[in-house]
Amino acid sequence: MTARTALPLRTLLTALAVLVALVLPLVLPEFQVTLLVNILIAGTLVTGLVLLTGVVGLTSFGHAAFMGVGAYTTALLTTQAGWSPWLSLPAALVVTALTALVLGLVTLRMQGHYLPLATIAWGISLYFVFGNTPALGGNTGLTDIPALSVLGTRLTSPRAFAYLALLCLGLSALGAQFLLSSRTGRALRALRTGPLVAEAFGASPFALRVQVFVLSAGLAGLAGWLYAHNQRFLNPTPFGLQAGIEYLFMAVVGGVGHVWGGVLGAGLITSLREWLRGTLPALLGQQGSFEIVVFGALVILTLQFARRGLWPLAERLLSPAAPARLPSPTPLPRRAVPTPGAPLLEVQAVSKHFGGLRAVQEVSFQLHAGEILGLIGPNGAGKSTLFNVITGVNPASSGRVQYAGNDITRLGAAQVHRRGLGRTFQHVKLLPELSLLDNAMMGGYARGRAGLLRSLLHLERHEEAALRAEAQAQLDRVGLGAQALTLAGSLPLGQQRILEVARALVADPTLLLLDEPAAGLRYGEKADLAALLRRLRGEGLTVLIVEHDMELVMGLVDRLVVMAGGEKLAEGTPEEVRRDPQVREAYLGADPVAPTGGAA
Numbered sequence: 001m002t003a004r005t006a007l008p009l010r011t012l013l014t015a016l017a018v019l020v021a022l023v024l025p026l027v028l029p030e031f032q033v034t035l036l037v038n039i040l041i042a043g044t045l046v047t048g049l050v051l052l053t054g055v056v057g058l059t060s061f062g063h064a065a066f067m068g069v070g071a072y073t074t075a076l077l078t079t080q081a082g083w084s085p086w087l088s089l090p091a092a093l094v095v096t097a098l099t100a101l102v103l104g105l106v107t108l109r110m111q112g113h114y115l116p117l118a119t120i121a122w123g124i125s126l127y128f129v130f131g132n133t134p135a136l137g138g139n140t141g142l143t144d145i146p147a148l149s150v151l152g153t154r155l156t157s158p159r160a161f162a163y164l165a166l167l168c169l170g171l172s173a174l175g176a177q178f179l180l181s182s183r184t185g186r187a188l189r190a191l192r193t194g195p196l197v198a199e200a201f202g203a204s205p206f207a208l209r210v211q212v213f214v215l216s217a218g219l220a221g222l223a224g225w226l227y228a229h230n231q232r233f234l235n236p237t238p239f240g241l242q243a244g245i246e247y248l249f250m251a252v253v254g255g256v257g258h259v260w261g262g263v264l265g266a267g268l269i270t271s272l273r274e275w276l277r278g279t280l281p282a283l284l285g286q287q288g289s290f291e292i293v294v295f296g297a298l299v300i301l302t303l304q305f306a307r308r309g310l311w312p313l314a315e316r317l318l319s320p321a322a323p324a325r326l327p328s329p330t331p332l333p334r335r336a337v338p339t340p341g342a343p344l345l346e347v348q349a350v351s352k353h354f355g356g357l358r359a360v361q362e363v364s365f366q367l368h369a370g371e372i373l374g375l376i377g378p379n380g381a382g383k384s385t386l387f388n389v390i391t392g393v394n395p396a397s398s399g400r401v402q403y404a405g406n407d408i409t410r411l412g413a414a415q416v417h418r419r420g421l422g423r424t425f426q427h428v429k430l431l432p433e434l435s436l437l438d439n440a441m442m443g444g445y446a447r448g449r450a451g452l453l454r455s456l457l458h459l460e461r462h463e464e465a466a467l468r469a470e471a472q473a474q475l476d477r478v479g480l481g482a483q484a485l486t487l488a489g490s491l492p493l494g495q496q497r498i499l500e501v502a503r504a505l506v507a508d509p510t511l512l513l514l515d516e517p518a519a520g521l522r523y524g525e526k527a528d529l530a531a532l533l534r535r536l537r538g539e540g541l542t543v544l545i546v547e548h549d550m551e552l553v554m555g556l557v558d559r560l561v562v563m564a565g566g567e568k569l570a571e572g573t574p575e576e577v578r579r580d581p582q583v584r585e586a587y588l589g590a591d592p593v594a595p596t597g598g599a600a
């Protein structure tokens, strides 16, 4: 008897959701179809906010204003210049995107709460521009915006319009999903942990922030275009700060990091708003926007009990989504392996000062291809600072760093990485909600080329296939291959650190730099790590390891550089270093092989 494979629940539910979405405009009463259209329009905007706020972590209160830019652009072009709404669609998208580009270039370098404040500032400014520009109809607004026509049929009924809005939302959400599972999407997700990871794997955090900001504004512009031709009149009210806050509520309640969570949030909040607007004034005996109070309470409750929103609660009931099907991979090109023993990294009289503090002072050493070099020293010796100078995270105050004969002193972290330096982090920086495979694929960012647009259209499938095959191969190499589809957050720390090594290996580095890889590991985990590093050295990889755990270091490295007080104290084999009187003194007279600090 042939075993029949049951369709996964996820596929069945997706098919059911599509079917329901297609049938609803036909079967609902007309006033509810109008509500459905509003949900679909809001969902289109919130899809962009999910990418910007949920995925990348940039909070915008001003996206309703971008919706206004799209809406007023199409309204002006169709009513004043007589354009067809289909021609004014690209114009509305371009004007919104350009507005976002200008605002983004000015504000997206801001950190912390300054950026949300800036979004409030320009959100309010644009709102007042809409209300105080006579050509835009001021607070009275613009009327007689033409209806859309498709093949001679005017979309004046909510039922017909619902299908157009459904198409726009469907395409937006699908594009966003494609983006999130792409090379660019992984780099966008990495931005949530700060700029360090994205940059360490060859991406430009600022360029990514600008791109996702413009894309999310574009989706708001699309929502504005739909809104204008659905309502057929405009005034500034739906594009003010209050609306901007409501869209954020939708993203937060639905599930800020999930595309379909945003759609769920748009559905819940828009329906609830309609219901409360009808119910609350009757209950309270007076008019007013009381629904905002209820939304506020709802957001507080969501943040209290379901921090990632409602969607992840539903997702928990389903098995994880299988990775998308991709064509058979073509192997990625490999770097030439440096000649064993040849100088690979040369640190020449490097100093790094923070104001008056000399964190690193005239340190020089060489690292030869095929060796493991340990960089050790007591707390505050300057090891991490030197590590950051070599990897391009912080520029040197003076001195030179040469890699494979090229000066890399002035290069940023992304460019240093592209020269063949791969790294791990002192504090593990993985994306816990993604699989091991996805995390490892992030390491291959610099080996791909597909940008935002190709990813949105899912035209990067061949490149993805190659990256995925490489990531799987590196997971196999470090012994994590069998768990490739497990979530990274569920691994114990030791395996998370090994996953970071695999992620670095996906970049095909010629030098692997490890920043305190044994910190927090148990005895057995340290032994596994040491065995892995020995094996990698045997395969021709060069390793620089900054470590506190002397037992691990002494049994692993070929040579050591010892730092203390920012200066190089000694250099040599573990035996030479162990006998060095200055080193013993730096370790307060103790044998450096004896455990130090908490890590040993």
Ligand SMILES: Nc1ncnc2c1ncn2[C@@H]1O[C@H](COP(=O)(O)OP(=O)(O)OP(=O)(O)O)[C@@H](O)[C@H]1O
Pocket: 354, 357, 359, 377, 378, 379, 380, 381, 382, 383, 384, 385, 386
């Ligand atoms: N960004 C910074 N701004 C100012 N001072 C800094 C900065 N980074 C490091 N320092 C200082 O530089 C000195 C060297 O610090 P560093 O972190 O490089 O030492 P370390 O050898 O890595 O120590 P540990 O083993 O404890 O991590 C310390 O005094 C530290 O406070």
